[in-house]
Amino acid sequence: MSVKVIIPTPLRVYAGKKDAVEVEAGTVGEALSGLTSQYAELRRHLYTEDGKLRSFVNVYLNDEDIRFLQKEQTPLGANDVISIVPSIAGGTSLGCICS
8 A cells, every 4th residue: 555654854855855755565664665765865864784773763653653563564554654753963062050
């Protein structure tokens, strides 16, 4: 079945500048594999060299974190939407100015 994968803004440059892509898949893992087959440059941003989803890449199925479902083996249903959400870290350390 066809599912929609939402591409986050920082990764759109690697997905033909698209904000979403339709892929044929039965599981979340198959959907991500289909996505990276269409857009090979995405693979290095989503997966480690040994083929594991990077720790800072969060994947949601209909607003549910797949880590609390069946991870990449989570089955897909009609009208499901997968969202890729990279964790954002950084910023500045603000010290306390106390008087």
